[in-house]
Amino acid sequence: MGCDRVAGMDQRISFVTLAVADLDASRTFYLDGLGWTAALDVPGEVLMIQAGEHLVLSLWDVTEFEAEVGTIVRGTGVAPFALAHNVPTRADVDAVLATARAAGADPVNDAFEREWGGYSGYFGDPDGYRWEIAFNPGPIGQVVLP
Template sequence: MDQRLSFVTLAVRDLERSRTFYVDGLGWEAAVHVEGDVLMIQVGEHVVLSLWVAEHFEGEVGPIVRGEGVAPITLSHNVATAAEVDAVLETARAAGADPVHPGEEREWGGYTGYFGDPDGYRWEIATNPGPIGQVVLP
């Protein structure tokens, strides 16, 4: 198996709300949009973010664990500077992200903040020092 990731699929409660957030709010471009089913956004050269209606997700993948708290996953969008982190967080806030945690210096040397999308998935906006941080920048 090749060492790569092709799709990240998130189960969403309201596809139109998610489309409004990601496409209208963040300014991303839909690659595929099937109303009432799925929205796919190419987020990298060979990577697609797929937002799939929760009921359809469960029908194929299996029951979703539900309850209080944050899903045990973060999606990270890395940028080159702390100022860019703050700018992206402000864009997310303007798009309706909730919550938005401001950027801060981390003990491991990076600068990160977080926002929640309409389904509560947490996006980390980060500048990451060192060689691995450079690998993920365009």
């Protein structure tokens, strides 16, 4: 009996993969605009960015994505999820939103004080995926800071 752990899937996420309409536009936005660095860049197929110690953001050409995963839902509106980037101060929230705006993010929703005690705003990347930039002073907010 020595191990109390139940066999199963580890509680972690390794990759977040987004289907993108224009990989070159995404490359320009994330690398040139936000100043991130590619971990793997296959023109016309995929751009991978190490976004954490054990997390990769994968921006995959929509045609390549659909060939492997299946037909994606299309239509108007915002994708039913958001990515988040937490920072240690309110001033950092404003600075990151300014960087996103300078990189061409549209829309950029200015940050404001949230009812849960934090401060956050949003921007959209070239495909409209929403990124929340947040200062979260609570314990869960501290867990995700480097």
